[in-house]
Amino acid sequence: MSAPLGIGPLSQESAPLRRKLVATLRRLIETGVLAAGQRLIEKDLTAELGVSRTVLREALRELEADGLLAAGPRGLSVAVLARGEAENIYAVRAALEAVVARQFCQRADEAARDTLTAAHGTLARAYAAGDLGAILDAKLAFYEALCAGAANSVARDLLGRLNARISLLRARSLADPGRKVASVAEIDALVSALLARDAPRAAALAERHVMAAAEAALGPAASSPSHDPETTQ
Structure with missing residues (x-):
């Protein structure tokens, strides 16, 4: 049996x-607890999480459909993104985020601007606390507020799928203390531009923020197309 993940059984109180x-x-x-390439052993997961094999398999199928898991000869494992695929996703x-930032400047009403400001504050506090789980939740809420203010549910859905794939690399990016500081500064500048309704600057800052995250996760070559067959672990 593989080493326990240290998370304990799940309760069945509210959500299915x-x-x-x-x-x-x-x-x-x-968060990198399940690392890229790690094989998932059903009997271990059912025992540790306290769920049936049927429920586990349904959940694993959903994660496989989202591209987070990959099937292999020995069963499912956490997917490994090829560098070129990761660069395309970031690009x-x-x-998309540049489009959404521009639209937010053009379309957001005061309520949407207030919601974004509140989400920004929550994100800043999460970064200050250094809680990776809280940072991930706060970033999700921030981008939900951004897309809502832009009145662009299409972009929200697309970004959700793209971010699900990028989550395979997010732990590496967020584990870098220097990247955390830079990310906070980039988001602060982006929010200032959004609230000033400076659409060109907001779009440019949104794009720059994503590409900086790409460089942190993949290395300096992430800004240009790559056909390197090596994979990113």
Whole structure:
């Protein structure tokens, strides 16, 4: 039996168990507890999480459909992104976030601006506390507020799928103390531009923030197309 993950059985109090299980496994991947390439052993997971094999398999299928897990000859494992695929995901995400930032400047009403300001404050506090789980939750809320203010649910859904794939690399980026400081400064500048309704500057800052995250996760070559067959662990 592999080493326990130290998370304990899941309760069944409010949300359906499968949804809670998906969220738990997704967070373990995002935070690097389940590392890229790590094989998932069903009997170990069912024993530790206190769920049935049927429920576990349903959750694993959903994560596989999102690209977080990959099937192999020995079963499912945490997916490993090829460098070129990761660069493409970051590039598309950067373009989408630039569009959303521009639209927020053009479309957001005062309520949307207040919601974004509140989400920004929560994110800043999460970064200050250094709680990775809180940072991930706060970033999700921040981008939800940004897309809502931009009145662009299409971009929200697309970004959700892209960010699910990038979560395979997020633990590496967020583990770098220097990147955390830079990320806070980048988001502060972005919010200032958004609230000033400076659409060109907001779009440029949104794109720059994503590409800086890409460089932190992949290295300096992330800003240019790559056909390197090596994979990023």
